Amino acid sequence: xxxxxxxxxxxxxxxxxxxxxxxxxxxxxxxxxxxxxxxxxxxxxxxxxxxxxxxxxx
Numbered sequence: 001x002x003x004x005x006x007x008x009x010x011x012x013x014x015x016x017x018x019x020x021x022x023x024x025x026x027x028x029x030x031x032x033x034x035x036x037x038x039x040x041x042x043x044x045x046x047x048x049x050x051x052x053x054x055x056x057x058x
């Protein structure tokens with residue numbers, strides 16, 4: 001599971017695809033969730049980083 005970090009919040013997705021202008025986000029059923037332009041994307045994080053006990057990633 002991944003999280004697209006945006007200025008307005010986060011979008012959880014199962015997978016993503018890079019395009020020329022941003023990311024396309026998809027859920028576990030391979031349904032399209034959202035298109036996120038690179039200009040609005042702060043980060044794309046794998047949920048496994050939240051399981052670590054590392055304060056710098058929180």
